Amino acid sequence: MTRLVVVGNGMAGARLVSEVRARDPHIRITVFGAEAGRPYNRALLSNVLAGTMTPGQVRMLDAEWYADHAVTALPGVEVTAIDREAREVLTACGRREPYDVLVLATGGEAVVPPLPGAERAVAFRTMGDCEAILAAAGTARRAVVVGGGLLGVEAARGLAGRGLPVTLLHLAGHLMERQLDAEAGLVLGESLAGLGVEIRTGVTVREILGDGVRLAAGAGRGTAAGTAGATAASPSGTGEPGEGEVVEADLVVLACGVRPVTRLARDAGLAVARGVVVDDEMRTGDPSIFAIGECAEHDGVVYGLVAPAWEQAAVVAGLVTATDRTARYRGSRLVTRLKARGVELAAMGETHLTEDEAEIVRFSHRTRGTYRKLVIRDGRLVGAILLGETPAVGTVTRLFDHGGPLPADRAGLLFPGLAGGAAADSPVRMPDTARVCQCNNVTKGRIRSCWESGARDVAAVAAATRATTGCGSCRDAVEGIVGWLCEQEGIPA
Numbered sequence: 351m352t353r354l355v356v357v358g359n360g361m362a363g364a365r366l367v368s369e370v371r372a373r374d375p376h377i378r379i380t381v382f383g384a385e386a387g388r389p390y391n392r393a394l395l396s397n398v399l400a401g402t403m404t405p406g407q408v409r410m411l412d413a414e415w416y417a418d419h420a421v422t423a424l425p426g427v428e429v430t431a432i433d434r435e436a437r438e439v440l441t442a443c444g445r446r447e448p449y450d451v452l453v454l455a456t457g458g459e460a461v462v463p464p465l466p467g468a469e470r471a472v473a474f475r476t477m478g479d480c481e482a483i484l485a486a487a488g489t490a491r492r493a494v495v496v497g498g499g500l501l502g503v504e505a506a507r508g509l510a511g512r513g514l515p516v517t518l519l520h521l522a523g524h525l526m527e528r529q530l531d532a533e534a535g536l537v538l539g540e541s542l543a544g545l546g547v548e549i550r551t552g553v554t555v556r557e558i559l560g561d562g563v564r565l566a567a568g569a570g571r572g573t574a575a576g577t578a579g580a581t582a583a584s585p586s587g588t589g590e591p592g593e594g595e596v597v598e599a600d601l602v603v604l605a606c607g608v609r610p611v612t613r614l615a616r617d618a619g620l621a622v623a624r625g626v627v628v629d630d631e632m633r634t635g636d637p638s639i640f641a642i643g644e645c646a647e648h649d650g651v652v653y654g655l656v657a658p659a660w661e662q663a664a665v666v667a668g669l670v671t672a673t674d675r676t677a678r679y680r681g682s683r684l685v686t687r688l689k690a691r692g693v694e695l696a697a698m699g700e701t702h703l704t705e706d707e708a709e710i711v712r713f714s715h716r717t718r719g720t721y722r723k724l725v726i727r728d729g730r731l732v733g734a735i736l737l738g739e740t741p742a743v744g745t746v747t748r749l750f751d752h753g754g755p756l757p758a759d760r761a762g763l764l765f766p767g768l769a770g771g772a773a774a775d776s777p778v779r780m781p782d783t784a785r786v787c788q789c790n791n792v793t794k795g796r797i798r799s800c801w802e803s804g805a806r807d808v809a810a811v812a813a814a815t816r817a818t819t820g821c822g823s824c825r826d827a828v829e830g831i832v833g834w835l836c837e838q839e840g841i842p843a
């Protein structure tokens with residue numbers, strides 16, 4: 351009987367285990383997880399921080415599931431080495447576990463910049479981090495979040511939503527610079543400012559103090575995107591020349607990026623670039639060792655989102671169980687959606703191309719917090735930013751996803767429902783092939799057939815298809831489809 355060992359029981363590892371078990375009841379599975387407790391949906395930690403979900407609601411598989419499915423799960427046990435010759439993994443507590451197939455799903459870890467006083471801050475990556483932030487937030491008077499990428503923005507919004515004055519400090523000139531152009535970053539900053547987050551961009555943090563964060567000397571306030579609703583950062587008051595300003599805070603959260611965890615693979619002599627290098631089968635240079643999720647590097651890319659990790663898990667499950675010997679991973683088209691109450695944002699693809707490189711259709715209405723941009727090349731959508739509420743998200747995402755030709759009326763895509771414009775996203779007009787849940791690759795057609803088999807609400811659809819169980823941003827769309835189907839048949843939703 352094949353012995354499968356999985357290292358890492360995060361989003362990729364836990365998904366792999368359930369995919370493998372669903373395909374093969376016999377394969378022997380052992381999964382090691384360095385974190386204690388049940389695996390959880392890491393992407394939903396932002397909701398826990400914001401108070402819109404409880405820790406219990408984001409937990410995934412429980413002890414009963416493991417027992418029922420004959421999977422040995424070892425939470426709180428770190429694998430420290432791989433003995434490739436003996437085909438065994440070694441753990442911190444001295445256990446040796448033999449494998450025929452080994453899957454590395456060790457994920458990523460928060461980057462903690464080498465700043466004096468960094469130990470006073472909390473990173474934002476794990477459930478433990480989240481609990482530490484919430485405990486500190488209970489008594490804190492002001493918070494600083496360092497890093498204005500997706501996680502930093504979600505953390506800052508979440509803390510502000512709990513009534514804490516928050517300053518978000520970001521090194522680059524605008525927020526989420528990887529996903530957004532400068533104007534979108536500015537509009538996002540203004541929206542957050544209106545929700546109580548003070549934004550300061552273009553600033554370098556020098557030191558974390560007991561009572562705040564010292565900025566590099568000369569870090570002025572001129573780059574702030576907006577200060578409405580938040581008290582301004584206070585100058586140091588020390589008067590010492592060359593010393594940077596101090597932004598006061600008794601809670602400092604670090605959201606300075608994520609680095610793939612690759613030590614095990616590197617020590618075992620496997621190829622590691624940024625991540626563990628894998629081929630289209632997610633296999634490393636050793637045919638019995640695979641890597642998936644945020645620790646893996648496929649075709650030069652390390653993905654930092656759930657959808658690719660789960661696609662990769664499905665490929666490996668198909669190969670390991672021989673239920674799909676032709677399964678291959680070919681890369682993912684990424685759609686990023688912000689989970690910040692009061693700010694709707696979806697960004698996808700090549701948003702930074704200029705008018706010289708692509709056809710750009712853009713609309714900006716800063717006072718309404720609206721910014722919409724389509725980036726088109728050779729008649730196809732290669733990137734988009736949709737900031738502020740719009741009924742076009744589903745249609746635009748679908749066009750990006752499929753890479754098909756765009757309608758001639760580009761502006762109509764940005765203004766669905768207007769005379770001559772495209773139809774607003776609606777369950778009625780959406781084709782059955784439209785991917786509603788990006789994380790789990792669930793189409794409208796699947797939701798419809800699941801409804802036809804008796805699923806009458808979101809929970810039942812989620813149980814049957816897994817739609818809504820990734821980052822959760824498709825919940826409204828699924829609800830809309832279920833409601834429309836019920837309405838058509840005169841069934842109360």
Ligand SMILES: Cc1cc2nc3c(=O)[nH]c(=O)nc-3n(C[C@H](O)[C@H](O)[C@H](O)COP(=O)(O)OP(=O)(O)OC[C@H]3O[C@@H](n4cnc5c(N)ncnc54)[C@H](O)[C@@H]3O)c2cc1C
Nearest residue numbers: 358360361362384392393429456457643644654655656821
């Ligand atoms: C706050 C937050 C919000 C996010 N929001 C989104 C979102 O909206 N959409 C989205 O798509 N993505 C989001 N992400 C990213 C997403 O959570 C990750 O892409 C995903 O968790 C990657 O899964 P993974 O299994 O590869 O890594 P992880 O989830 O990090 O799991 C890896 C696990 O392996 C364990 N491990 C590591 N080394 C060892 C070892 N030697 N022995 C045993 N165990 C080990 C770790 O402890 C960890 O539990 C978010 C992430 C965070 C932190």
